[in-house]
Amino acid sequence: MSGKPKLYYFNARGRMESIRWLLAAAGVEFEECFLETKDDLTKLRKDGYLLFQQVPMVEIDGMKMVQSRAIGNYIAMKYNLYGKDLKERALIDMYVEAVIDLNELLMTHPFQPADKKEQHFATIVDKATNRYFPVYEKVLKDHGQDFLVGNQFSRADVQLLETLLMAEECKPDILAKFPLLQSFKARISNIPTVKKFLQPGSQRKPPLQEKDVPKLMKIFH
């Protein structure tokens, strides 16, 4: 790889955060170029950097990759976080895709209009505790292994941890009924590369504050 991957996005979590997590978990150092104004975004578009005029964009291995899932797939494949064969990859894909769905809900929460916010929050909690978390709790229970797939650290573990932590930010006791997810969270958080990413001063981004929402909206509209 010629040089470090370079991430183009806002100084916020959004759709780039999962990519930051993956790179960090893989122990890959990366640089970031933050979009602060609409002009920054316009410039990237004018320079032809953004295949579909959108960010995230990651410069990696001589490519300007866009589409967060494609970028995630590429990184996972490259750094051996994608299982050992096609069937493991299929399981990882299933688990990751579902987690991405839940992430979408979490991600869009700060942008909900005030009158819809409470309802949206209830939806998040309901989906997390009734649809998604029970599945992962059961997966861990059934095979009794430390990692979700193939008894080996993979992208699925990284993305699930990311989501568990974000869900806890929404509702601190959201894992109350999921003992195995609690121990999973502790275990994966202790993996050296992950632990490092969880320290203050890392490139992990904080949750979006209400006060930052208008600034972000301005870049897009």
Next chain:
Amino acid sequence: MAGKPKLHYTKGRGKMESIRWLLAAAGVEFEEEFIETKEDLEKLRNDGSLLFQQVPMVEIDGMKMVQTRAILSYIAAKIDMYVEGTTDLMGMIMYLPFQPADTKEKNLALIIERVTTRYFPVYEKALKDHGHDYLVGNKLSWADIHLLEAILMAEECKPDILSAFPLLQAFKGRTSNIPTIKKFLQPGSQRKPPADEKFVAVVRKIFNI
């Protein structure tokens, strides 16, 4: 793919349509079970068939796969996967003439071992499982052409290398007889011969290796 995939969805495009396209384009026959009422969906959920209580769901290769993208990825990769395997194998065979004399014999043994224990059994099983003439979807694809090439190269390494693989032998015979391929196998075509000592020297000079 052993047995036909079975798609569970409503009788409309929705999120299943891309999967129908991919299977159709790959020439893979599939069955469909349509969800017509709320009860149909509830039944699937109650049976534990839907990992996240959602459709699309595709029964394929002993799995009940959900998540549209995961399903698409799996199907596409199965087609790709056959090609990845043969590419790896041919890469090994390709470099053999460039090995120093002392490692050559060891590497040849390794190739033969890989071929007979890792690669050929996979393709033999694939052909056995679906009983079709071609690797994917009962229609000639580049997976077949790649495999034929790999078989012929492996036979140049060890002439009886297919002895334990009756279906691959039949596959080789069948595929070699396809008119365009038959033509390519004739002397005078643009197919290149294996590298000999003289050629190795030329290549070394060109690429400075």
